[in-house]
Amino acid sequence: MISSIVLSTLGLASLAGAIAPPVRRSACPKNTESTFLQCCVWYEALDDLQANVFNDGQCIEEAHEALRMTFHDAIGFSPTLGGGGADGSIMAHAEVELLDPANGNIDDIVNHLQPLAIKYPVSFGDFIQFAGAVGTSNCIGAPRLEFLAGRSNTSQPAPAGLIPAPFDNVTTILARMADAGFSPEELVALLASHSIAARDAVADPSQHARPFDTTPDAFDAQFFVETLLVGIALPTEGNVVGESPSPLLGEIRLASDGLLARDPRTSCEWQSFVTDHTAMNAKFKAVMAKLAVVGQDVGSLYDCSEVIPMPKGFASESAVIPAGKTMADIEGSCAGTPFPKLATLPGPVQPIPTV
Numbered sequence: 001m002i003s004s005i006v007l008s009t010l011g012l013a014s015l016a017g018a019i020a021p022p023v024r025r026s027a028c029p030k031n032t033e034s035t036f037l038q039c040c041v042w043y044e045a046l047d048d049l050q051a052n053v054f055n056d057g058q059c060i061e062e063a064h065e066a067l068r069m070t071f072h073d074a075i076g077f078s079p080t081l082g083g084g085g086a087d088g089s090i091m092a093h094a095e096v097e098l099l100d101p102a103n104g105n106i107d108d109i110v111n112h113l114q115p116l117a118i119k120y121p122v123s124f125g126d127f128i129q130f131a132g133a134v135g136t137s138n139c140i141g142a143p144r145l146e147f148l149a150g151r152s153n154t155s156q157p158a159p160a161g162l163i164p165a166p167f168d169n170v171t172t173i174l175a176r177m178a179d180a181g182f183s184p185e186e187l188v189a190l191l192a193s194h195s196i197a198a199r200d201a202v203a204d205p206s207q208h209a210r211p212f213d214t215t216p217d218a219f220d221a222q223f224f225v226e227t228l229l230v231g232i233a234l235p236t237e238g239n240v241v242g243e244s245p246s247p248l249l250g251e252i253r254l255a256s257d258g259l260l261a262r263d264p265r266t267s268c269e270w271q272s273f274v275t276d277h278t279a280m281n282a283k284f285k286a287v288m289a290k291l292a293v294v295g296q297d298v299g300s301l302y303d304c305s306e307v308i309p310m311p312k313g314f315a316s317e318s319a320v321i322p323a324g325k326t327m328a329d330i331e332g333s334c335a336g337t338p339f340p341k342l343a344t345l346p347g348p349v350q351p352i353p354t355v
């Protein structure tokens with residue numbers, strides 16, 4: 001018993017030959033039990049992060065940005081071009097990687113997270129994936145993401161050009177994702193993240209960010225419906241690069257999202273989530289677990305998922321047509337499967353919430 005605790009403590013359980021049985025223990029100051037002693041530090045970091053970055057555990061802009069950052073760190077990986085994946089390089093080498101235009105507005109969350117990532121004896125790569133999982137857990141309807149720790153704190157800057165941009169066409173985006181090991185279906189599942197997303201105002205950063213759907217604080221399937229509505233409203237600041245007309249004034253549609261929603265390579269998976277929040281969450285959770293270890297030696301990591309809070313759920317499985325729109329506004333794009341009949345919220349068009 002004692003020897004397995006010691007081995008777990010040193011992260012040597014796997015070197016001991018047989019896989020050590022999980023040792024439930026109660027030595028962390030902030031909780032009653034933890035599988036690995038190394039997970040204790042994450043309970044400390046959790047409280048700090050929730051209190052000081054996520055404004056008491058809310059699904060606020062910083063929580064969204066933390067999720068985005070997990071992708072921008074991890075996708076910096078190519079078997080041929082280099083990059084260490086989910087290695088913390090976006091924070092360790094921010095002065096290099098943030099020059100990539102696709103990393104626009106990541107600086108804000110780097111500034112918020114870096115002091116905490118330095119304060120605790122953890123690697124930047126671990127801290128980024130941790131913050132994304134915790135931030136996501138603050139959003140109602142989200143899955144509880146896996147969190148593995150133990151990444152090295154050493155990294156090199158990822159080469160520029162590995163991060164998909166909103167003005168890229170579908171062929172370019174799918175090729176980039178395939179190069180990093182992700183299928184078109186996995187990309188669609190990853191884009192459930194855009195259900196809790198907004199874009200910072202380009203012309204006037206003091207203005208609120210503009211959401212990608214009508215419910216930016218809920219991890220729901222509204223994003224997958226609203227990206228399929230006929231686009232009529234020009235982006236509020238005119239023709240911003242990488243945006244296309246959205247269905248509702250004040251809502252942002254990334255050009256890439258509008259194209260992926262309609263492309264035969266991705267549209268059926270896209271549509272499938274509209275009435276199946278459970279599948280959306282299960283697939284998102286699975287692909288996030290894969291994203292979080294891109295470029296990493298999984299065998300050397302250990303599971304601290306127990307530290308990630310349990311998100312609040314909601315009853316509804318199905319998305320809805322936003323108020324002021326009808327089923328006729330849907331540009332159904334999955335050949336062979338008609339778009340499902342959705343309930344329509346009553347009343348006139350509602351103002352888009354700001355983030």
Ligand code: HEM
Pocket residue numbers: 061064065067068071104105164165166167173190191193194196197198199200209242254256
């Ligand atoms: C085709 C791939 C993708 C493209 C082109 C893309 C592009 C963008 C852009 C342009 C923004 C706005 C950022 C800003 O200026 O404030 C954004 C926001 C966001 N993205 Fe993506 N993204 C992609 C995939 C992903 C993936 C895979 C994830 C996570 C797993 C993700 C998570 C987010 C989140 C959470 C936000 C909201 C950030 C905030 O509200 O501040 N994105 N994305």
Ligand SMILES: *[C@@H]1O[C@H](CO)[C@@H](O)[C@H](O)[C@H]1NC(C)=O
Pocket residue numbers: 092118120121122123124153
């Ligand atoms: C990880 O590396 C960064 C520099 O990239 C450093 O500031 C930080 O203190 C390191 N953390 C640990 C635990 O060594």
Ligand SMILES: *[C@@H]1O[C@H](CO)[C@@H](O)[C@H](O)[C@H]1NC(C)=O
Pocket residue numbers: 169171172
């Ligand atoms: C997609 O974009 C790439 C790079 O800009 C370009 O070479 C290619 O022709 C485009 N493909 C399509 C189908 O538009």
